[in-house]
Amino acid sequence: MKGIEFFRNVSIGRYVDVDSPVHRLTPVAKYLWLMAIIIPVSVSSSTAAVLACSIIALACTVLAHVRLGFLLRGFVPVLPLFGIAAVFQALLSWPGDASPILVAIGPASLSMREMMAIASMALRFVAMMLAIGLFTSVTTEGDTARGVEDLFAPLSLLGFPARGFALTIAVAFRFIPIVAGEFESVVKAQAARGADFGSGARGPIRKARAYLPLIVPVTIRALERAEALGEAMEARCYGVGPATRYVRSVGSTADTMARIGAVMFAVAALAGPLILGLH
Amino acid sequence: MERTNIRRIVVSGALGAVSAVMAVTPLGYLPWFGGASLTIMHIPVIIAAILEGPVAGAIVGLVFGVTSMVKAATAPIGPLDPLFANPLVSVLPRLFIGVVAWGVYRLFRGKLTPLAAGLAGAAGGITNTVLVLGALGLTAAAQLSGTFGVATSALPAVLATIALTNGLIEAAAAAVFTSAIITAWKGVEGARGASRLSDEERRQP
Numbered sequence: 279m280k281g282i283e284f285f286r287n288v289s290i291g292r293y294v295d296v297d298s299p300v301h302r303l304t305p306v307a308k309y310l311w312l313m314a315i316i317i318p319v320s321v322s323s324s325t326a327a328v329l330a331c332s333i334i335a336l337a338c339t340v341l342a343h344v345r346l347g348f349l350l351r352g353f354v355p356v357l358p359l360f361g362i363a364a365v366f367q368a369l370l371s372w373p374g375d376a377s378p379i380l381v382a383i384g385p386a387s388l389s390m391r392e393m394m395a396i397a398s399m400a401l402r403f404v405a406m407m408l409a410i411g412l413f414t415s416v417t418t419e420g421d422t423a424r425g426v427e428d429l430f431a432p433l434s435l436l437g438f439p440a441r442g443f444a445l446t447i448a449v450a451f452r453f454i455p456i457v458a459g460e461f462e463s464v465v466k467a468q469a470a471r472g473a474d475f476g477s478g479a480r481g482p483i484r485k486a487r488a489y490l491p492l493i494v495p496v497t498i499r500a501l502e503r504a505e506a507l508g509e510a511m512e513a514r515c516y517g518v519g520p521a522t523r524y525v526r527s528v529g530s531t532a533d534t535m536a537r538i539g540a541v542m543f544a545v546a547a548l549a550g551p552l553i554l555g556l557h
Numbered sequence: 558m559e560r561t562n563i564r565r566i567v568v569s570g571a572l573g574a575v576s577a578v579m580a581v582t583p584l585g586y587l588p589w590f591g592g593a594s595l596t597i598m599h600i601p602v603i604i605a606a607i608l609e610g611p612v613a614g615a616i617v618g619l620v621f622g623v624t625s626m627v628k629a630a631t632a633p634i635g636p637l638d639p640l641f642a643n644p645l646v647s648v649l650p651r652l653f654i655g656v657v658a659w660g661v662y663r664l665f666r667g668k669l670t671p672l673a674a675g676l677a678g679a680a681g682g683i684t685n686t687v688l689v690l691g692a693l694g695l696t697a698a699a700q701l702s703g704t705f706g707v708a709t710s711a712l713p714a715v716l717a718t719i720a721l722t723n724g725l726i727e728a729a730a731a732a733v734f735t736s737a738i739i740t741a742w743k744g745v746e747g748a749r750g751a752s753r754l755s756d757e758e759r760r761q762p
Contacts, residue, residue: 320643352632356639406642410630442566443616449570450577450620457574461584490737493597497575497604497738498745504571508563516563
């Protein structure tokens, strides 16, 4: 199996340990701004909203002293995708497209509206990349889990198990390197015993069964570890008595204003284009 | 260990981690001929739903969806990754995989466990394929038609073809894996549950 060495170092995000106004925000503020950017970018059909979100993401990146190239590194491999999409848009034209033609070579023509569609698609993706990449750059793993609990804390008054949910996320984070290490050791052990995953097997059922010696042991061991962890938690009286936490995040007025600002921005980005009739 | 809140939390967390690792490393993709590959990252979601109920399945589905969204947004590799950066495509459909798998498992629970687990796995796989392709079609019709090079009106037919070919194969693979893992876990559980004393008693002549 290719590349069996790097599994142990897998990580979802890349935290950059720098001091900046953005880093100093509480996790809840970071989550609110993340959603204030992601939700309009995913849901809104207005290019103006996407543009606003991109600008905000850009500003936050600069404020956080994170290098832009670091976050946008992943964009280069997908450039060909947008190029191909542009080519196909040029070859097929939309019915009822009355916008001015920008480029015309023979039967292929790229109209303004098609160009805007491609640009909008690319811009949405850039905004997502910036927002999500920036969030993982300014938030530690522990803060990510604690932030989930703080974020859903108001809902716990209605019975939503915010603490349990946040604990699930924290357990998942803690288990990721462990599970990755298990995968690596199982792959190596099976390879040492001459197992060859899947080559030469025909048919979906047989091919899937060739991977069973890898997936089943890792999943079973993950479940066994989970059970041990659960017993340890029970032995330490988890769930009995009031819940306390070691790390508390204290927010300043600037932080509260940041939170309010995020909500207001999201509302404006979603409702603004509708009200103003922007495109 | 009886079914408690703690158990649901840790099992969801552990299976969420398995799903996340599958999503981030090449392990989640089984190579299939023709350059395409089958995903198996939805299988921990199904396992969580079968073992701990629909809520656990939904949570692991959430972890799976968010992980695939973060990966698509920060380290995209394939042509469809920019579309998966949209949470409506990557997160929302995945919440239902566990619920459907749990429902199917409950329906067939009286019968043979491997069969029930296999059917639940297949149902979960089909849910994943149908809902994700549906979300792609609804949110990204223009981009998809550009990528595949077909007119927008032909898109439903293209998606349906993918659903049938890729989806059925993935459902079969999911059935195999789910059935194997659930039967293995039930066996492990039974063996560890028996106390050592009862072993000793049996061994006495």
